[in-house]
Amino acid sequence: MDRSSGRGGSAGRKWAVELCDATPSSSVRDVPDPLGYSRSSLELEESTPGKAKKEIDASFKQAKAWETAQAPFKNLFMIGFMMWMAGNTVHLFSIGITFSALWQPISALQSVNKTFEPFKDARTDTLLPKLLFIAFNFVGLGLGLWKLNSLGLLPTHASDWVSTLPPPPSVEFSGGGVPLF
């Protein structure tokens, strides 16, 4: 889930000076490349020590992508179990769980592309995993909404729209009572 952890230990340090860095991800990208130098060809060349290795890498990436896409599905059971545990009364615990169940899919959906960025290359097909990922997250979102509704927090009843209606004024006025004498 955590994308930064996959990129090595650079996040552990605050700063670093790489005096002889030539990798594309280095911090000296600002310096323009020399004339006639093609970075992409270098990258391709660099990452192809052999055809076989390339193939393995691609299928590995593909497998990883599918794995990532299926991750929310496993999560769904966990969320469902927690929801069942929380019960249908409105209190801090059930609200917390419901809102985290809503927030997780939404934040995941917002960062679909980032999630699949590491697997993105010419040979890996990320579209289908992405769609699956989105679908699972929608199921999670639906679960959250269903829970919200069963908690009674969704304005789906007439009572939710009329509960603050002020009393209607009367056209007529009438007063009186028992005479004073």
Next chain:
Amino acid sequence: MIKGMRVVWICSEALYEDQVGVWEWHQQYIGKVNHAVFQTQGSGRKRVIVATEENAIASLNLRTGEVYWRRVLGDNDSINALELVTGKYVVSLSKEGSSIRAWHLPDGALVWESLLQPSLGAAASLIVLPVDINHDRANDLLVFSGSLLFAVSSVDGNIIWKSNLESVRKDLVIKKLSLASEGTLTGVGFSETSGLVTVDIDMRFGEIRKVSPVDVSKALDTSELMLINDVAVALDSSLTTVVTALIKTDGDVKIVETSLADLFSGDVRNSQILQTNLEGAFALRVNDNVLVVKVDSATGQLSVLEVMEGRIVLSDSLQVVDDKHGVAIVQAAEDKGSSGKFSLRVVYADSWDTFAVKESVTLDSHRGLIKKVFLNAYLRTDRTYGFRVLVVGEDHSLSLLQQGEIVWTREDGLASIIDTWTSELPLERDRHAVAEVEHDLADWLRGHWLKLKATLLLASPEELAAVQALRLQSSDKNKMFRDHNGFRKLIIVLTKAGKVLALHTGDGRIVWSLLVPGLRSRSNLANTPVRLMPWQVPHRHALDENPIALLVGRSEDGHASTGILSWVDVYRGTELRSLKLNFPIKLVIPLPITDTSEEQLHLFIDNVHKAHVFPATEESLALFLKHKSNVFFYVVDKEKGKIVGYSVKHMIDNFSRRESDGHVFHTEAVWSVVFPSDTEVISTVVPRDPNEAVHTQSKVLGSRDVLYKYLNKNTIFVATVTPKAAHHIGDATPEEAGLVAYLIDTVTGRVLHRVIHPSMQGPVHAVFNENWVLYHYFNLKTYRHEMSVIEIYDQNRVGDKGVVQLMLGRHNATSPVTSYSLPSVEVKSQSYFFTFSVKAMTVTSTARGITGKHILVGTVGDQVLALDKRFFDPRRTLNPSQEEREEGIMPLTDAIPIFPQSYLTHVHQVEGLRGVLTVPASLESTSLVFAYGFDLFYTRTAPSRIYDSLTEDFSYSLLLITIVVLVIAIFVTWILSERKELSEKWK
């Protein structure tokens, strides 16, 4: 678990020990004093025992006026006489002489009580005999009324003998008794057939020795008779001649007639013998003069001692030393008491001309005239006699005067409050001066420091006491301007004496008081105050205009009764103007219309059902004409058992246009509800409070369904009972009794709901709030009190609108409704047993009506009990479902539980509780409660607990200190972490 929580929740309403007296106050009063006896002999505490018009007996500290003890008798148990016996008891005779009770002087304990059967309708008198009849070493008592005499032992209240003169002569009424000689009582009275009669009675056995009619040539006025040293004095029936009868020991009677014209030069028509016991003399009122006439006991000759003009009050004569009797005379200064200046004289009755005391006293002008004087003597250090007098003012206040000074004053008129209203205090005009703040700063800091220590449990007991004292005298609650929470208000009360007082809710002190000049009775006019209502409540001009209260009174001059209006400025406490109307006021109806000067329009209905609109300005007329077709009123006729509704018709043009008539309109009866007179009499009529705030018209159930409340303000609750069961419990058998409850629309006369409770009877107390009515009555079958609740719901408010339409606001739920549309109401009701009988019942009111409601019940023990409305929910069932439990519906029980903690009055009693007023504070959670009877009690209550403000004991200093400490901690840790990081980087 929910039930357990509920109990905890209810208990948590109770007060903590240190909260007592912080925001509530309690004041004790006794009422208008009619009788007073002093106990100043001996070394004990000096006190005066008083009996009042409101049937209270109280012992007051003579030095401070503070109440030692007070006993209140029943409503119809009015006190006829009060006497001290043997220096230990005070004996009261009450209920026209039918009950005589002895009270222990130091603590007011009832020592004995005897019930006598006197002749009804006759004035009863009590005499302490100078002898001991039954040899129990205590002088005994004699009670006489009409033709009956009783000798009562002062030790145990046993009747020693009873003598009925009716056996000797019918229609004999004994007026006065005297101890003629050893062992014989001489009574003088009137008999219809023969005029004056004297009776000799044996004192030991009550045997009637002799009844002798006295021949008087003239018919006598039988209203008053004086007996002065064996000389009976009465007026003849034309009130122009004084008849004196010398009763000699041998039984002979010598009649002397003296014409009043000989005694007094002037008009002598309206003469009257004053009910005053003077030694050797009697007092006579002739027109506006008071004559003190000396009676020569040997010859029966009369001689005028003094003629006094104006408003004179005489005290009974008091034996100072053996042969000297003092009389106090109070005379209003020239300007008829409006300045409060009086001259007080104490004269010796025997010589009359030597003044023991002559001084001028000044009472506050709002006390009016002095109505009663009681004289008491004390021995000065130089062995001469000094006098103190107890005076009862026109406003029913009680003051002790000594040496021309007022020693103390009690505002006892507050025991008879007729009507109440509350007003906001003025807005704060200018902020505090800086110096004042600086002066307060040290105190403020000290207070907060002490509070902080108390919160942290570090304070010593003395400091805790200081904190408590600070809370009690918090000057904040007593300021004379509005506060943000709306706790500071003026409670305006109107008393029976026609006095208006403004009480501050902070500590209950009297801000101002006014004996309303327009309501003061004059010699030929008896004015009675009736109502107090708001006239002008400025909102737009709140800074420069004062609220005005309207007082409605009734003026009777013997044959006709008319209305009087008086307007009082609520901040200044002055009468702005008063108006004597030309018509009697049958009803006063404040209309929900205000003119540009924010004066509320009022409709006055006279005895012929003409409607008078006030204020009588062109603007109010125009406003009223605009709303006229929608204005209705109803009149409840309890005697005829009907309710008639009227509509306002055209204006009467040719009516003589005077300001005191207002704008006069014809009215027409449009509907009437007639109750069958042989089965129903009207017991209670309760309308909805026109000013109550209702937050919403819908009620959402646990199942998320909606019920729409029927909130038509023109609805009244009427309870009728069978005529047999209309009075006392026990008059009717369960089969004969029955109670019918109605909900009636007062515009159309439509009966919205009717429910019959067989075997139930009144008295019925009811509250009508929002869409529910709660009423209290007596169940004759189970012999318990019951309460029933009716909730009314409107079924065609919104109709079958879907969620989307409601979401888009496509409904007419907030458009004005008319009573003429056909309502389809659904009624839910339920009944519960209730432990107490009820003296008053009301409901809490809050600013916006969001907070839950408590029903405030004035119990038979003179306490105010707060009951949660949720106990009176007709949707309660034996086993509420989970949903209903979540909604807060309690399982049904047959009786309403009463928790000791839910008494708002906690340790106090509001003696003789008559009414409870609830006023919303600005803070939505809080409602102010003012209960009145003999006592006044004020507190504030939060039915759903205080959810919108921090509690009073919240320690702001602790919060501040915590914040400061946290900020410092953040800085310190930040600096530390910076350093650590730096050093790590250098590694």
